[in-house]
Amino acid sequence: MFLTIATRSDAPESPATDLGFLLHKNPARPQSLEVAGGTAHVIYPEATAERCTAAVLLEVDPIALVRSSKGRAAEGFTLGQYVNDRPYAASSLLAVALGKLFRTAMNGRCDARPELAATAIPLELHVPALPCRGGVALAERFFGPLGWTVDARPIPLDPEIPAWGDSRYVDLRLSGTLRLADALNHLYVLLPVLDDTKHYWVGDDEIEKLLRAGDGWLAAHPDKELISRRYLAHRRNLTDTALERLTEADGDVIEEEPALEVGDDLPPSLAVQRREKVLEVLREIGGQRVGDLGCGEGVLVAELLKDGRYDQVVATDVSSRALGYAEKRLHVADMSDRQRDRLKLFQSSVTYADARLTGLDAAVLMEVIEHVDPPRLPALGQAVFGAARPGAVVVTTPNSEYNVRFEKLTAGEFRHPDHRFEWTRQEFRDWAASVCTAYGYGVEFRAVGPDDPDVGPPTQLALFTRKETSS
Structure with missing residues (x-):
């Protein structure tokens, strides 16, 4: 599984390598972390003042995943334990890795540069192989309302045999000016949602994960119900609880009205x-x-x-x-x-x-x-x-x-x-x-x-x- 996060800068006082501060990962030092079913690596293919790219490579052992499944039945057919897309296609496994690699960044914290964490920066995200049940249109529906420009292209089943048509995978590129914390939380929620599969047991604690990562954007998303249902593995009781907690019925977003001319005082809201x-x-x-x-x-x-x-x-x-x-x-x-x-x-x-x-x-x-x-x-x-x-x-x-x-x-x-x-x-x-x-x-x-x-x-x-x- 592969993901890149890139930013650029034309201002010498704000070099693109500030991305390292936000991610809490030094561009000069590759880092690795053991996660469920594999190892996650963070490297920087480029790190200049003008452009900086962080790459996440997740090495997944599908056999290890089966052996650690605590007796649950294997997915699909027996050979599927050995031949599947787990090592290559972004999924909930990559979302879990992001949560472990960049937990502080996802929380919007940067003790060294707190003003940087609160600033929207130009970002480019690239997921070369993303399972997308719903195709290109669904990727645009999910990411578009969040401020992203979405370039999602279907991946053919076989480039040499066009008649076979497209696979269920897309090559996803996102660009926009957002806080890095928001970008990471969007990925954390929407990668498994687009795949519509969780590779681990989904329990009550997943509600808290969804609400925490969706804070500030999910409640206002036009597809919040579909996102919640897929994230929570179509478990109705969990979905209903999540949607109830997302509902905030206290007042309106728009609280402005034409000002009343009462001396120099503005009217109350x-x-x-x-x-x-x-x-x-x-x-x-x-x-x-x-x-x-x-x-x-x-x-x-x-x-x-x-x-x-x-x-x-x-x-x-x-x-x-x-x-x-x-x-x-x-x-x-x-x-x-x-x-x-x-x-x-x-x-x-x-x-x-x-x-x-x-x-x-x-x-x-x-x-x-x-x-x-x-x-x-x-x-x-x-x-x-x-x-x-x-x-x-x-x-x-x-x-x-x-x-x-x-x-x-x-x-x-x-x-x-x-x-x-x-x-x-x-x-x-x-x-x-x-x-x-x-x-x-x-x-x-x-x-x-x-x-x-x-x-x-x-x-x-x-x-x-x-x-x-x-x-």
Whole structure:
């Protein structure tokens, strides 16, 4: 298996050989490391101030792999132990080697030159033989959204006999200006994903590896579900858990709106205006037991806990990772017993009935529903309005008509990469009306942010109030 990582520089103060600092591998000294099933070598075919290339050569012994498989059945036929592509084609074995060779670089650390680790540099990556189940198009789909220019060319089964067609391998070249840490993490995840094979047992710990290497890019990738499913060997329980943890439903990426001319002061961000409006509506509703369903990192929860009128604040999220952040933000470990008794923080999904949510005076779904796949919206309605059935429900969601006011948002683009949809005002009203009819609620609508005469406010809010039924 073979991989090269190259960079170039025209600036004398930043020579291309700085790549050695980033990789923590001296260009003047070849290095070798024993890995599962073989030996990984790092050498520098070229190392000048103008251009520097690091090459990774992984020598794999396929027989040793079979002997260390702890009794598992061999892949394919018996002769396949001796005749296969393991020594030549990039795979999860190369990804594992990268993780061991360049662990510090993948973490974005360079103690000698910390500013260098944070800087995007011109990079060229070359994998001469990469198994690619999905062909050239899939390689472009996976790497293109990450900022790479992709040159993937199919390798013929036999150059001398064109009629045989192409093999499942591609010659992959990537070029772009990125942080080296990001580039290595892209390879670490996507090499085995393109091969769609793992050459070792896939367990729960693979979720942590995926989330760690995918931090900062996987959650926003348009093919995150396919990437997660392949990385986790198509194990549904692992994939579902990974996708839940990747989902961050706390606010929008786009938080800008046309500035309001109020003296010399800028208006508060849309996120702040939204939170203040929700708090205002909750105070108007009254009640002592409130819930933030889809609480994210707990920003709204912190404000609710400051208000002594609430005897209990219930905070839930489908993402255990988000709940971990919420615990830190709220300093749960440092709370007094009385404070801790007021807070109920637990994992729950808004699309499944949860008995712990019954008896709420008011529930909030702030920027949550647009993260739910449309076919699951009826399940959300049943879980929140049918099963939990709080006295009031406050729902906020983006107004898609207002998106034209965001300069950085291109036509048809959502405000957050995880949004499944963004509704117009009429679409939101139609959905709200169907909920009221099905579950016996009334609804009124309010604007959040500047109410544009043409396209309405950036955020739309609905206040659902449960109708009392006569006995």
